[in-house]
Amino acid sequence: MDCIFCKIVAGEIPTSKVYEDEHVLAFKDIHPQAPVHVLVIPKTHIESVDKLDDATAELAAKALAAIPKAAREMGLTEGYRVITNVGRHGCQSVFHLHFHVLGGKQLPERMS
Numbered sequence: 001m002d003c004i005f006c007k008i009v010a011g012e013i014p015t016s017k018v019y020e021d022e023h024v025l026a027f028k029d030i031h032p033q034a035p036v037h038v039l040v041i042p043k044t045h046i047e048s049v050d051k052l053d054d055a056t057a058e059l060a061a062k063a064l065a066a067i068p069k070a071a072r073e074m075g076l077t078e079g080y081r082v083i084t085n086v087g088r089h090g091c092q093s094v095f096h097l098h099f100h101v102l103g104g105k106q107l108p109e110r111m112s
């Protein structure tokens with residue numbers, strides 16, 4: 001499968017890891033949009049939130065549970081924003097489920 005995040009999980013593409021466990025990887029976004037911008041992904045390939053079902057939701061939950069660990073690792077004591085883009089209107093560009101964790105400054109109130 002030609003998925004850039006699967007290649008990162010496989011160690012074929014180097015990345016700046018923030019947190020890792022059996023099911024989840026968190027790494028710094030290559031194009032940061034905030035002082036801290038981390039991507040948290042399940043290691044298993046799931047296209048997006050839109051493709052979740054009862055079986056794969058458990059893997060998504062493991063990724064969600066890793067977010068506070070990645071946030072602590074990055075020193076995000078004052079809060080942060082979690083975003084996941086879905087499909088064309090959501091401007092998803094990498095079709096492997098990922099949660100953007102943005103912080104390190106006061107973020108704008110508007111999200112769209």
Ligand code: DGP
Binds near residue numbers: 027039084094
């Ligand atoms: P999205 O547009 O929501 O699908 O976000 C994809 C993000 O992935 C985007 O912010 C840039 C990031 N990204 C793409 N390729 C790479 C890569 O090879 N390494 C890292 N660290 N981030 C990447």
